[in-house]
Amino acid sequence: MKQFKLLYLCLSLFVVFSCKTDKGNDTLAYAVETHKDASGFSYETVENDPTGLRLYTLDNGLKVYLSKNNDEPKIQTYIAVRAGSNYDPKESTGLAHYLEHMVFKGTDEISALDWEKEKEYLKQISDLYEEHKAETDPEKKKALYKKIDEVSLEASNYCVANEYDKMVSSLGATGTNAHTWFEETVYKNKIPANELDKWLKLESERFSQLVLRLFHTELEAVFEEFNRGQDNDYRKAYAAMLDGLFPNHPYGQQTTIGTGEHLKNPSMVAIHNYFDKYYVPNNMAMVLVGDLDFDATIKKVNETFGKLERKEVTHPTLPVEEPITAPIVKEVFGPTSESVSIAFRSKGVNTDEEKLMTLADMILANGKAGLIDLNLNQQQAVQNAGCSPMFLNDYGYHTFNGSPKEGQTLDEVKDLLLAQIDKLKKGEFEDWMLDAVINDLKLSETRQYENSTALASMYYNAFIHHEDWQRKVKFLDDLKKITKQELVDFANGFYKDNYVVTYKRQGEDNSIVKVENPGITPVNLNRDKSSEYLTNFNAIEAAELQPQYVDYKTAIKESKTDNGIKVSYIENELNDLFDLNIIFDMGSDNDKKLGLAVGYLEYLGTDKYSAEDLKKEFYKLGIDYYVSAGSEKSYVGLSGLKENLPKGLELLEHLWANAVPDxxxxxxxxxxxxKGRQDGKTQKGNILFNGLMNYGKYGDNSRLRNIMQASELATINPQELVDLVKDVKNYKQRVFYYGKDVDAAIAALNTHHVLPSELKEYPEATAYVEKETGGNVYFVDYDMVQSEMLFLAKGEPFKAENMAASTLFNTYFGSGLSSIVFQEIRESKSLAYSAFSSYSNASDKDESNYVMAYIGTQANKMPQAVDAMMELMTNMPEAEEQFNAAKEATLKKIAAQRITKSNIFWTYEGLQKRGIDNDNREEIYNTIKDMTIEDLRNFFNTNIKGENYNVMVIGNKKEIDFKALSKLGEVQEMDVDHLFNYEKPEDVKL
Known part of the structure; x- marks a missing residue:
């Protein structure tokens, strides 16, 4: 099930299967009720709302969404603003997104060392940007930019970079970020519940005013983000589709990132005006979901955000689109594999069309038994296909995507997709599907909204899209009332020749914007200094949160089946969903045909059912099943509603025992x-983080390269694979069950999971030896704007005692917005959009740890970026205050962490693989508590400094400075087929 489908559907935090499924017989009421809490604050609830939302509106208009989730002592926070790229001035596209970045830069208190002096320089910079924007002579523009660079360096003397990030990190926050889209900008943090007071104080200050400091360095980082978009063929195809759907509306005419010309000619005045207009409380919402007290929380929110001043807000009137009366064709070119999409424009949220299209989408593709699932994917008629809806304020769209098999044209894929739509229009789907897809939505939502982050996301989406929560709660009940005939009538009226077809073809993109390296002078970070605000903030004491550790041996209970198989189990105390896993401690390392065989099972039927009928039977039950083989473990599993476990297991065992080769x-x-291999080697992320990275670790003898060649695959008898899958059942195994009523689950296993009296031992696994690193630069030529580099150094074998120091080191040095690497590479020198470093602990006690670093930047900045990264990896900057903040943040994250539900079992599995038999977080916590910066220095000098790196690089050969690369080692241009051990297409004889 595609998760993004769920964002606009009615949700369910707890199981609501008790609702009758007969159309028209539902009796649940959904009245909106108004209440007052103990402090006199009014709030709304919706009757029978499984999420328990309290919706407040403060006097200044701020909407506050509060909901409880006590799984962990944390609160997922979102601050949402109805301000996105739709409202960018036409001459300043990308403004809302760039403003999002600047809201992290502080105020006249946060990050300010001497505000009176700094604001004079900021005024100069703003005036210079206005001149720069108006100037048309290229040389004069360069001169103005040089002046901006000079004044910016002076301004940086009077502020501290990234104080906001330091403060929010000191709370123990995770997931600190933000995003901008068409109608929204949303700011995100997940905080320990005991830090709510400090977080509210910090955020209310942050949103009280805008200070555009460190402007030109962040602007360069945004342009690097723009470059990443130019290297993303999916984004380009998506933009082309929107351009066809919306030739007048900003949905299609103003990308969120903006144009290259506008990004290079910004107006600080326009950004201030945008902030002043839209960042007002009556245009904002706060969402808090987690371990909170309703009455106390709303009082605290009112004491902080309630002080923000209300202003009248008028959003611009946006163009209305004319109907599409004939297919519109778009083409996009790039290096990745070919695909095609078809998109139909619809009405937006809060319309009946939203309900009908949601239901149509699920009938067409639900990942299991939809028309596209069965007729295209199950039949392997295309490489892959699917569809998904999107609903925005003014319009929506239904998108169908497909990738071709070898030798298949994009038009053939398009016609196959349209043929499935025709089946919907003719009503060629079984009547039971309507109830089944609604129950599938309930099941998926129950899983998704067990966690606070997913539920909070639903709330902020409701705010952004002006959605009545009552309508959201009863959405699925409304879907139940739709008859098959009504859906067919809708399909016939909606899906006509009124679509946009976008062909993503392989080839050179001639629209790429390439930009010179502007030569930014590194600004001063002043990491050894603090604003008065930060000093006062750190002095505020919060109630201490104590860590909680898991006694795995009591938390994971054990039983046995009648045939002696160990069953580990944990009770699901929240709802009636279950997850049953039969685990085999062998995988493709033991037999490289195993993964092939398991994948083949997906397309097989039995003597009783066709492959398509099996999918339907599982879907009717609301049961998901899977059979998978990893490198070291294999799994056969079921999940779904507890009451259907026996029938689901019976069906799965029938398939397992009676699969018929085809x-x-x-x-x-x-x-x-x-074809998947050929497509995969066109993806730069796959080449870098799979092909090159594995080669950097193992050379020619790697798991990645130990594959069945295409010519070998053609000679295999399918019966051999079916026999192999059936024989898996005869090997040693164990079971993990998460759910209620373990006795009933074991009874089902006793009845249906019949085993031989003696189980076989596992075949010997293939060993892969990690090679020593250093002196090698592995390069792959790829048509892209940026270049990406990965530095990899083999360290010592895994040691549990190193985990504390490495955890603190990663927080302080290499990961996160307030880390040394991020500040130096991006904040100060503006050399990359993304840069990080980490000491990566092995997942197995017999494997090695690795030192890693990554840079993604314009090719013409790469030599500078490499020098900056290597200097950091050789000489770690030491800042006592930043170390203490990193230490505090790390301790608070551990204190707020809770390992619960099925994660208890899977976490323990990972620990045992490392040779650890207890919850080692206690040891990590106590060790970090006593660490000093000298301890971190010693860890750095022992494990990081002086390491020998293999360097993996992907980029455009025409743009790469190979002379600079050769300083890092011997440059070897790698053939992608060799990295993955693929036969050349011309050598494959099938």
Whole structure:
């Protein structure tokens, strides 16, 4: 199930399967009720709302969404503003997004050392940018930019970079970030519950005013983000689709990132005006979901954000689109594999069309038994296909995507997708599907909204889209009332020749914008200084939160089946969902055909059911099943509603025991694998983080390269694979069950999971030896604007005693917005959008740790970025105050962490693989508590400094400075087929 489908559907935090499924017989009421709490604050609730939302409106208009989730002592926070790229001035696209970045830069108190002096320089910079924007002579523009750079350096003497990030990190916050889209800008933090007071104080100050400090360095980082978008073929195809759907509306005419020309010619005045207009409380919402007290929380929110001044807000009237009366064709070119999309424009949220299209989408593709799932993916008629809806304020769209098999044209894929829509229009789907897809939505939502982050996301989306929460709560009940005939009538009226078809083709993109390196002078970070605000903030004491550790041996209970199989189990105390896993401690390392065989099972039927009928039977039950083989473990599993476990297990065991080989299905499966390999090697992320990284670790002898060649695949008898899957059941195994009524689950296993009296031992696993690193630069040529580099150094074997120091080191040095690497590479020198470093602990006690660093930047900045990163990896900057903040943040994160539910079992599995038999967080916490910066220095000098790196690089050969690269080691241009051990397409004889 695609998660983004769920963002606009009615939600369910707890199971609501008690609702009757017969259309028209539901009796639940959804009245909106108004209450007053003990402090006199009014709030609204919706009757039978499983999420328990309290919706407040402060006197200044701020909407406050509060909901409880006591799984952990944390609160997911969102601050949402109805301010997105739709409202950017036409001459300043990208403004809302750039403003989002600047809201992290502080105020006249946060980050300010001498505000009176700094604001004079900021005024000069703003005036210079206005001149720069108006100037048309290129040389004069360069001169003005040089002046901006000079004044910016002076201004940086009177502020501290990233104080906001230091403060929010000191709370123990995680997930600190923000995003901008068409109608929204949303700011995110997940905080320990005991830090709510300090967080509210900090955020109310942050949103009280805008200070555009460190402007030109952050602008360069945004342009690097723009470059990443130019290197993303999916984003380009998406933008082309929107351009076709919305030739007048900003949805299609103003990208969130903005144009390159506008980004390079910003107006600080326009950004201030935008902030003053839209960042007002009556245009904002605060969402808090987690371990909170309703009455106390709203009182605290009112005492802080209630002071923000209300202003009248008028959003611009946006263009109305004319109907699309004939197909519109778009083409996009780039290096990645080809695909096609078809998009139909719809009405937006809060319309009946939203309900009908949601239901139509699920009938067409639900990941299991939809028309596209069964007729295209199950039949392997295309490489892959699917669809998804999107609903925005003014309009929505229904998008269908498909990738071609080898030798298949994009138009053939398009026609197959349209044919499935025609089946919907003709009503060629079984009547039970309507109830099944609604129950599937309930099941998916129950899983998704068990966690506070997902639920909080639903709340802020409701605010942004002006959605009545009552309507959201009863959304699925409204879907139940839609008849098959009503859905068919809708499909016939909606899906016509009124679509945009976008062809993503392989080839050179001639629209790429390339930019010179502006040569920014590094600004001063002043990390050894603090604003008065930060000093006072750190002096505020919060109630201490004590860490809680898991006694795995009591938390994970054990039983046995009648045939002696160990069953580890944990009770699901929240709802009636279950997860049953049969675990085999062997995988493709033990037999490299195992993964192939398991994947083939997906396309097989039995003597009783076709493959398609099996999918339908599982879908009717509301049961998901999977059979998977990793490198070291394999799993056979079921999940869904507890009451259907026995029937689901019976069906799964039937498939397992009675699968019938199908030569035609196998031939298509092999074609799909080969095409998948060819498509995968066009993806730069796959090349860098799989191909190059594995080669940097293992060389030629790697798990990644130990594959079945295409010519080998063609010679395999499908019966051999079916026999292999069936034989898995005869090996040693164990079971993990998460759910209620373990006795009933074991009874189902006793009845249906019949085993031989003696189980076989596992075959010997293939060993892969990690090679020593250093002196090698592995390069792959790829048509892209940026270049990306990964530095990799093999460290010592895993040691549990190193985990405390490495955890603190990563927080202080390499990861997060307030880390040394981020500040130096991005904040000060503006050399990359993304840069990080980490000491990565091995996941197995017999494997090595690794030192890693990453940079993604324009090719013409790469030599400077490399020098900056290598200097940091050789000489760690030491800042006592920043160390103490990192230490405090790390301790608070551990204190607020709770390992619960099924995660208890899976976490313990990971610990045992490392040779650890207890919750080692207690040891980590106590060690970090006593660490000093001298201890961190010693860790750095022992484990980081002087390491020998293999360097993996992907970029455009025409743009790369190979002379600079050669200083890092011997440069070797790698063939992508060799990295993955693929046969050349011309060598494959099938």
């Amino acid at each position: 030569q035609e299905a196998y031939d298509k499966y092999v074609d799909q694998i080969i």
